[in-house]
Amino acid sequence: MDIQISQMSRSDRDARSAAPASVMSREQLVLQLSAISGPTYLQAGLRALADYAGASHYLLARCDFIQENGLDFVVSSDWPFDLVRRLASELTSGYGRIGELEKCMSLFQPSLASLPDDIELPGGVGRQYYALSLNVGRTRFSLMLLARESVSLSSERLRDIGLLSGYLASCTRCFEDKLERDFDLTERELECLFWIAEGKTSDEIAMILGISRNTINNYITSVMRKTATKTRSEAIAFAVRNNLV
Known part of the structure; x- marks a missing residue:
């Protein structure tokens, strides 16, 4: 997945932080989103949300990538890049501590967390950030928002943008490409994936399916290529995350 992080100058970020809170109505927001088009559709839509x-910065993350290495979990963000890189480990560990029910409920009850004191923030931006999750098909995303100091975001408006963020994510090319890749597996490849998840070796799967060991290995290699995984363990983890087994 391509990381789409917009980098801005400090003056631009400070100016944004000093902007007055939005008074846009829900109907106006929907009209604005309907009018957005082109390759920057996702970024423009998230900026509108x-x-x-009334938030100063947004970060949209793909939750099934959060616990992996790197910043591939970032779908789109206008948080300062150094801040995202610095927070990667904190976001990973924090997400791992949240229970499944809490993750599902966060759309209706957005959580509020604080950034570490040693992180440098754009001028006027508070240390607390809001997080809410949304599902697009089988994939869960998390939207994290920064706000200006002494500004509290409306729970009602957060619910609105949680729902509309799902609409935006479902319309992006990066998600569609990933979705096609995730589930572009043949019946035989899915069978092999199921059996390696059961702990079977290539020889055992070959005996079960009545085909050669080399053919089984070819199917498994194809599965790992299509799912962008490097080992059987990674392929199994991918299958579990995406409800393939």
Whole structure:
């Protein structure tokens, strides 16, 4: 997945932080989103949602990638890049501590967390950030918002943008490409994936399916290529995350 992080100058970020809270109505927001088009559709749409909520910065993350290495979990963000890189480990560990029910409920009850004191923030931006999750098909995303100091975001508006963020994510090319890759597995490849998840070796799967060991290995290699995984363990983890087994 391509990381789409917009980098801005400090003056731009400070100016944004000093902007007044949005008074846009829900109907105006929907009209604005309907009018957005082109390759920057996702970024422009998220910016509109952040403005509607009164937030200064947005970060959209793909939750099934959060616990992996790197910053591939970032779908789109206008948080300062150094801040995202610095927070990667904190976001990973924090997400791992949240229970499944809490993750599902966060759309209706957005959580509020604080950034570490040693992190440098754009001028005027508070240390607390809001997080809410949304599902697009089988994939869960998390939207994290920064706000100006002494500004509290409306729970009602956060629920609105949680729902509309799902609409935006479902319309992006990066998600569609990933979705096609995730489930572009043949019946035989899915069978092999199921059996390796059961702990079977290539020889055992070959005996079960009545085909050669080399053919089984070819199927498994194809599965790992299509799912962008490097080992059988990674392929199994991918299958579990995406409800393939």
